[in-house]
Amino acid sequence: MGTATIRQVIKDACSEEQRDPALRRFLETRLPDLVSRLVLPANDPLGALEQFSRRYINYVPEFLELVRAQGGAQEAGGQIDAFLNMAEDFFLAPPDAIYEIGGLQALMDEAFLAQRLLEEVNDRFIRSYGRPLINVDMTRANIIAHHLVGEPLASRLESLVSQSVELVASRSGLFEPLTDSHVEAGAVQLALPCMSRDVAVDLRLDC
Numbered sequence: 001m002g003t004a005t006i007r008q009v010i011k012d013a014c015s016e017e018q019r020d021p022a023l024r025r026f027l028e029t030r031l032p033d034l035v036s037r038l039v040l041p042a043n044d045p046l047g048a049l050e051q052f053s054r055r056y057i058n059y060v061p062e063f064l065e066l067v068r069a070q071g072g073a074q075e076a077g078g079q080i081d082a083f084l085n086m087a088e089d090f091f092l093a094p095p096d097a098i099y100e101i102g103g104l105q106a107l108m109d110e111a112f113l114a115q116r117l118l119e120e121v122n123d124r125f126i127r128s129y130g131r132p133l134i135n136v137d138m139t140r141a142n143i144i145a146h147h148l149v150g151e152p153l154a155s156r157l158e159s160l161v162s163q164s165v166e167l168v169a170s171r172s173g174l175f176e177p178l179t180d181s182h183v184e185a186g187a188v189q190l191a192l193p194c195m196s197r198d199v200a201v202d203l204r205l206d207c
Contacts, residue, residue, distance in 0.1 A: 003061035023104035
């Protein structure tokens with residue numbers, strides 16, 4: 001498995017979506033709730049949600065490759081690999097918490113698992129080493145994705161990510177003060193570029 005397999009899975013799902021637009025139908029059912037939670041373009045809100053979803057899914061292999069190419073993974077003694085492998089497994093062999101659906105709709109759920117895992121690991125790495133593994137702020141995009149996935153599934157997936165990260169971190173000791181460069185939690189504030197900045201979907205701050 002790996003990012004090449006993930007890219008092929010995405011390509012196959014895109015072909016399936018052309019034959020049977022399950023993701024678009026799902027987003028259409030979610031639209032009445034999403035318009036109260038998200039800022040969407042008035043002329044084509046459904047198209048904007050679909051564009052966001054496709055981009056969000058495609059970021060998974062890009063982020064995995066980016067982390068593996070960064071020096072931070074080596075700085076952590078290779079222990080980051082356990083989390084990267086878990087993110088790949090979330091995408092390619094999703095847990096039972098994800099309903100048995102196909103195409104891009106299923107990949108949206110799996111991408112949410114992988115992206116939330118990477119966000120959590122990135123945040124903890126910043127607190128431990130004072131710099132990010134991924135120089136991108138994933139928070140806003142993941143909150144938007146949480147709304148798209150919908151409840152109660154999104155909260156179950158969030159809980160699964162938290163439990164998985166705690167389990168791996170406790171076994172590896174990765175986020176303990178391993179080096180002199182360790183930074184006390186909460187001491188680092190970084191202005192990272194927002195992942196969702198270029199998509200016409202945003203959060204409503206008044207909801």
